[in-house]
Amino acid sequence: MESKPKVTIHHIAEKLNITASTVSRALNDNPRISDLTKKAVLKTAKELNYQPNNIAAALRHGKSHIIGIIVPTADRAFFSSVVRGIEDIANNLNYKVIICQSYDNYEKEIQTIDALLSARVDGIIASIGKNTENFDHFKRVQAEKIPLVLFDRTTDALEVSQIMIDDYLGAYKVVEHLIQQGCRRIAHFTSPKKVSIFKERLRGYTDALSDHGIPYDEDLVVQSNLQLVDGRESMEKLLKLKERPDGVFSASDYGAMGAMQVLKENKYKIPQEVALAGFSNDPFTSFTDPALTTVDQFSMTMGKKTAEIFFEQLKSGDKTAVPQKIVLKPELIIRESSLKKGSL
Amino acid sequence: MESKPKVTIHHIAEKLNITASTVSRALNDNPRISDLTKKAVLKTAKELNYQPNNIAAALRHGKSHIIGIIVPTADRAFFSSVVRGIEDIANNLNYKVIICQSYDNYEKEIQTIDALLSARVDGIIASIGKNTENFDHFKRVQAEKIPLVLFDRTTDALEVSQIMIDDYLGAYKVVEHLIQQGCRRIAHFTSPKKVSIFKERLRGYTDALSDHGIPYDEDLVVQSNLQLVDGRESMEKLLKLKERPDGVFSASDYGAMGAMQVLKENKYKIPQEVALAGFSNDPFTSFTDPALTTVDQFSMTMGKKTAEIFFEQLKSGDKTAVPQKIVLKPELIIRESSLKKGSL
DNA sequence: GCAAGTTGCGCAAACGATTGCATATTAAAT
DNA sequence: ATTTAATATGCAATCGTTTGCGCAACTTGC
Incomplete structure (x- = not known):
């Protein structure tokens, strides 16, 4: 006692x-x-x-052995899985990890950076918030000469190492698959945000269309925040078109889910009348009826790779800081929501 | 520069x-x-x-202004929502939060506690891992005289403040609802783990049955880990019974989801032939077809309440440390999976 | 005009661990 | 036997803030 x-x-x-x-x-x-x-x-x-007393040690040699991770939200399977991948590596190297959520809020993202900086983390790994268009707070991190690595939601406005998946390829594969299933009027849900992932997915969509001789129809591209309600609204908008789409590729699983709800409510047959595909392979996508075709992002792998690059940079101590850009290949997960023809 | x-x-x-x-x-x-x-x-x-330099300050007055949160996993909507509630309050009080995941792994839980302790957090808020049956590591936290508060997955083996929902009541309401819908053979998926929440839900189940004059049948109570696959297995086992159940109440949403899959695969009509209910109101439960009846736990509220109690204790500085036990009321969310009769 | 407050600030010692340099002891080399 | 190296430890400063105590200078009251 x-x-x-x-x-x-x-x-x-x-x-x-x-x-x-x-x-x-x-x-x-x-x-x-x-x-x-x-x-x-x-x-x-x-x-x-x-x-x-780590604090004393940290004070002495200026290293806290703590790294900060910033994600938009930790309750999205993708992010929490990446985090887990990072954690695994970090813990092995005897680093502690402090997870912060920006909630896609620009102000909160700035505050978080400041908090981490003043907690004297040894480095920061982040995925940028959807609404962030100014990156000065990240530049401040770099000014401190501590390693900064971005994953998934990255930007070229910063000279940092970034780990992302090939969103373009993922989207291309989805759309190509829908075409192979016989779709000819494929709609796309995208986001107006600056984040490159959505622009890349859009590019994959348009390229796949043109490569297969399908004309681009701007009425079929709907911008929104890509949440469930947005998916619903977008789908309702599409159903009012003179000629309704026979396929929908949403840049997010939630958006696709919204579309599915509206389609079912209106008694459309999925995939026979409208085929559906999302993006991210969120766990719930396998629970829906029909199960949702989507794109897996190998989140765990991304986490590990991110951590690898990060610690490489940490060890190298700000010299050899050649920003790397790693692009992982995504995988198309085909499920019933898009499978018009029999087997794979 | x-x-x-x-x-x-x-x-x-x-x-x-x-x-x-x-x-x-x-x-x-x-x-x-x-x-x-x-x-x-x-x-x-x-x-x-x-x-x-917060580190220097922390060293000087022995307070890091960081609190540690331990959750089994951050990617379960319930936990991440509670975390968010805690974060909101903590940030307002100018405390930083470091989120750790035990992954329901006993060893990892111990390591995490040690990591937090040596990071000199000012206090710890935790939800206990499913497999934890020895609480010495938590006692070490108390020995350090820093505040410890438990939420949801708690234990009476420790003299700590705990914030939980009334699992008994939630379960009771579910089962009563199923009975009102006409179910007479109601199965229950539970867990053999020591965590009190499952025992409470089981108690609610049995009490509701007996209060309504329905005999308890031990064949209908299936123990498992309550994940999706477990739900599948449990349901398959139940379908082999001489007399199949006409209702299933799973102590977890994932377990209920597994049951739903098996039932659909075997062409049983939900809820007409078998009514279904889960527990936790995980977001995916509203996406399933039919949507899943479940119990909402007011996770955000729980987070805020937990943080409140925690900071109260932090301020009081280990004197007035009268452990409080807060029990929040859950809410039954009735959806199609259990709605045999017309309206509510 | 003097004791007693008040106000505003400096001195120096903490907090606990790390580390360059010095020192003492022992072993190896010539 | 004496120089040279290696080995094992001690000394004291340091990291950046905080804080108890002390000391001026300036008010205030009578």
């Missing part, structure tokens, strides 16, 4: 009649300390239940 | 020909400093782009 007086290296030192320096070195396995002393130190450290 | 030399209060002091103490006090708005000096300090702080 011992109370406050936290045990420090000095207590250990005192008990062993050596100095704190020796204890410190012993605990850090410094080769200049004899094995005998090391054993003794370790032993009494256990006995006294010594807990190193 | 100025590089390393971080600006400290000493630089400010030097520039103003005062001492660091004064600068420190000025920055902390100490009443013993004249307004004039304060203005001057603030001004040059801006000019020099001064960033306080």
Whole structure:
């Protein structure tokens, strides 16, 4: 039932009649300390239940051994999975991870950066908020000379390493698949935001169309925030068209889900009358009826790769900071919502 | 393009020909400093782009202004929502939050506690992992005299404040509802784990049955890990019974989802032949077909309440540490999966 | 005009660990 | 036996803030 007086290296030192320096070195396995002393130190450290004060250490050598991760939201399977990938690597390297959510809010993103900076994290890994168009706060991170790595929602406005998936390719594959299934009027839900992922998906959509000789019809491209309600609204808008689409590719799974609801409410047959596809392979997509065709982003892999690049940069200590750009290949997940013809 | 030399209060002091103490006090708005000096300090702080070193401050007064949150996983809507609630309050009080995931892994939970402790967090808010049956690591937190508050997955083995929902009541309401819909053979998916929430839900189930004169049949209570696959297996087992159930109440939404899949695959009509209900109101439950009846846990409210209790305890500084037990009322969300009769 | 407050600020010691340099002890080399 | 190296540890400064105590200077009251 011992109370406050936290045990420090000095207590250990005192008990062993050596100095704190020796204890410190012993605990850090410094080769200049004899094995005998090391054993003794370790032993009494256990006995006294010594807990190193990381704060003091951090103050001394300016490293907190904590890295900050900023995601728009942690409750999206994709992000939490990436985070998990990063965590795995970080923990192995004995780094702690502090997860922050920007909630796609620009102001909050700035605050978060400041909080992390003043917590003196050793580096930051981030996915940019949807509404962010100014990147000065990220530049401040770079000005501090601590590593910054972006994943998924990245930007070329910054000179940083970025890990993303090939959104263009993913979208292209989806649309090509829909065409192969016989769709000729394929709509697309996209976002007006500056984030490159949506622009890339749109590009994949248009290229796939033109490569297969299908004319581009701007009426079929609907901009929104890509949430469930947006998907519903977009779909309702599309159904009012003179000639309704026979396929919908939403840049988000939630958008596709909204479309599915509206289609079902209006008794359209999916995929026979309208084929449907989303993007992200959110877990719920396999629970819907029909199950939703989508694009898997290998989130865990992305996390690991991101962490890898990050720690590489961390070790290299701001010199060899050649920004890398890693592009991972996504995978098309075909499910009933788009499968008009029999098998695969 | 100025590089390393971080600006400290000493630089400010030097520039103003005062001492660091004064600068420190000025920055902390100490009443013993004249307004004039304060203005001057603030001004040059801006000019020099001064960033306080929280680590040094933390070292000095033993408080990091960081609190640790431990959740089994951040990608479950319930947990991430609670986290968000906590975050809101914490941020307002100028506390940073570090989110850790135990992944329901006992070892990892211990490691996490140690990591947080050595990061010198000012307190810990946690939801216990499913497999945890020994609570010594939490006792270590208490031994450090820093506040510890548990939410949702709690235990009475510790003398801590806990915030939970009335799982008993939620379960009772579900089962009563199923009975009112005409179900007479209601199965229940539960977990063998020590966590009280599942025991409470089971108790609600049995009480509701007996209160309505329905005999308890142990064949209808299936233990599992409550994930999707478990739900599938459990349902398959139930369908092999001589007399199949006409209702299933799963202690988790994922378990209910697994049951739904199996039932649909076997062409059973939901809810006509088998009514279905889950627990947690996970977002996907409204996307399934039929949409899943479930129990909402007011996660955001729980988060806020938890944070409230936590900071109360933090302020009170380990004296008045009377452990509180807050029980929130859940709400039954009735959807098609259980609605045999017409309206509500 | 003097004791007693008040106000505004400086001094210096913390907080706990790390680390360059110095020192003492022992071993190896000549 | 004496110089040279290696080995093992101690000394003391340092990281950037905070804070108890002390000391001026300036009010105030009588």
